[in-house]
Amino acid sequence: MNAIDPDLVAGYLVRTRWFAGKGRPFAVRNTQEVGALSGGAAGPVVTVYVVDLDYRDDEGGTERYQVPLSAYDGFEERIAHAYIGPIEEDGRTRHLFDAVHDRDAMTLWLEALVAAEASGEAVVGGLRFHRVPGSEPLDPALRASAMTGEQSNSSVRFDDTAIMKIFRKLSAGTNPDIEIHDVLTRAGSTSIAPLAGWVDADLDGETVQLAMVQKFLHTATDGFELALASVRTLLADPEHRADESGGDFAGEAARLGEALAEVHALLRESFAAERRGTAEAAALAGEMTARLDAAVRVVPELEPHAPRLRAVFARVAELDGLDVQRVHGDLHLGQTLRTSHGWRIVDFEGEPGRPFDERSLPDSPWRDVAGMLRSFDYAPGVIEMSMTGEHADDGERLRSERAREWSERARRHFVEAYRAAVQGDAPLSAEQRTLLDAYVADKAVYEAVYEKRNRPAWIHIPLGALTAIAAGTSAAG
Template identity: 65%
Template sequence: MSGIAPAVLEHYLVRTRWFGGKSRPFQVSRVQTIAELTSHSPSMDVLVTLVTVDYSDDEGGHETYQVPLAHYDDTQDAIAHAYIGTVEHDDRVRHLYDAVHDRYAMALWLEGLIAAETSGHAERGGLRFRRVPGTESLDPGLRSSPLTGEQSNSSVRFDDTAIMKVFRKVSPGLNPDIEIHEELTQGHSEYIAALYGWVEVDLDGEVVQLAMMQEFLRTASDGFELATGSVRTLLAEPGQSISESGGDFAGEASRLGTAVAEVHARLRERFPVERRGPRAAASLARTMNERLDRALLVVPELSAYEDRLRLAYTGVAALPGLDVQRVHGDLHLGQTLRTAQGWRIVDFEGEPGRPFAERSLLDSPWRDVAGMLRSFDYVPGVVEMSHAAPADGPVDTDDDLRAASGREWSQRARGHFLDAYVAALCRTDSAGADAASPGDEESILADNRTLLNAYAADKAVYEAVYEKRNRPTWVAIPLTALGEV
């Protein structure tokens, strides 16, 4: 497959949702075929390729993306939207498609995972398929269909039984999404979708994990979509109270706070925990400052908030220590699903921009809490922008009322989430002991407020960089929050 022209892949990458470098100058420097899956049809095969992208801006660097390619002798109208180009292979001109969109290609991944059910692993075409013991058997007749949405990976649904996430940006090492889901599945956590198995390959003596298969939650609704629906209901009639609008999210926020606390408790059971001293707090503050240094190069508007941010990080540096454990690492409403049985937490991959070695480091659970609080703040900002009139259009006299109602919704949701999280934290940490008192909850919040506020500010800086690169018109949302730090 080495004959594929880099320009062909470059043109395809900028059309995808999952490519993170669309706003940066880049070029494809390498296309590496790492596996070949043979289909039952002589006219179609699948090559799993890794595409290395080099960036030429001031930030520089490179990234590697997985692009599985279904190649056909003839064009395929049914997946024309996933067409990439042509290449000469085995003395024939083949038509290339992104295999994620091809149900015949995805059936080959399903076959590999089914073959691994008995022994826990199977080798096919250079890939290793792994299964989690005791999880549901998969039917070879399941049909795949790719899911749409704004995401850094690609998800493929297999009827109402399973969902496979194909990791797009990959790097050597254990993917935290697989590692954590495997432990929580074996620990029978009720707040996740069970992990069925995963796909990996050995390259240059290191493992690279390429995909994972999970339980499909049939009744699930996306947490962010539920929250934005709640705010839209509230803002449909500016000036009405939250209770009158039917858009109150406080109850759901409370239940979600409990779910996050329970997941953190299970992570403490299944992974190491540590109490670290003042050097760890100073190191965390230094990391936050370094992130801000890099962010200022991408988002110059952050300079208006730099002094207050540095002051918040200085408070972290003065802390006596940190309690750390495995955490989600990138928790927000878009990483949650509301099912008929309650909330589920998904996507334990961590921040896509960080290497696996960093994402797997022990961290404070308050990072996750801050991420969710930031997400509740994001929701009304997104909804309000959809109501914004054009710059040359008439002034909407209800804008101020909508903004005030949005702030009230956010404050109420954040307060209920945080209260429920802390209450559940007291219960899980005092299991087998006397019940925690309200005073304990107040003490926990007071002891961790400096850390929580700094994590929230750090998250907003991260969001500002993400939005500047991917959705520039949204950068005002995190910048507005930083004005309140």
């Protein structure tokens, strides 16, 4: 396919959910073809482009995105919603579509994955398709359909058998999502969706990973949606306490804590884990304090809590060290699925804004625990907002009390189940409590900045948590 007009690509990027630069001035600097698949005379030509762009605001910076495109001689009405525009090629007009939304295009990727089953790898059209040994065979007749709802990547489902995540924002090197899923799949983890394969290519002398394929969990429910439904059930009849209601989430939270403990244990066995000393503890405290100082400039409402939060972070600097290992790095209820066979933890990609080498650095497992605790605070907060004004003041007061009960029970049962799975009857140590409180506070500070900039009506959720932490309430509930 000929080179694409940069303005055509830029115009499409700003219409997508996954482009992180919406609202910022940018220019497409370069488009490179890394591979192409052909469906023959009757099918599409699918070209995988990597797009480099530069931001033109004071913040500046560059980003790289994957844009697979289907080209047809005629306009395909069935995928009109994914239309990018026309190009002139060899004296004729070709129509371009986002290939992720094109069933025929994704079938070409599926066929290449099937071709890789015999030897574990197949090179098709310049793309390398890898299969994990022992993964279930894929039927080339499976029907592809793009999934909705994702914001940073795109996913394609192959009936009820497999799901392929196509990474939109790219970095050179090994994607942590593939790396960790590969290790946990080979270790036999029951708390993930097993990895079936991945796709990569060469770009500028380096390997760039483009997609990963996992087993589709057809009985799965999004963890945050399940939590919201639980809170909604509880608050619909607030006369009953959380532990008396069908809306109690404590049991699910405990099982999720056990699943996280299993994943952490396998990660400790599979990657380097170490005990770091006082200098590293002090550096962590400094990073948390610096983030707080920066956040106060954006969220003035943090100022009354800042002295006590700094004291929480200062206690980290007093530790004689901390244990670090590979972790999830961006864990919350939205990164979990509840299946008929238990909880599954997904999306080990880490924080999307950081390069791969930083996301792969060892960290404290209490960061993951803290992320989940904050999620248990958000679920009742979101439901409460949706119900505000539906009842008299007494009803709202009782609902708020029940919402606090829901969150406290979920947090407490999650931490207790995680602790018991990790260390048996031994209680949380002073060091562990210090780290957990600090990581929860650090996460809530981040949330306050995010909500101030994006959802001001939600800012009371992290501010409420920071008020409790500043007052000395345990993060675990």
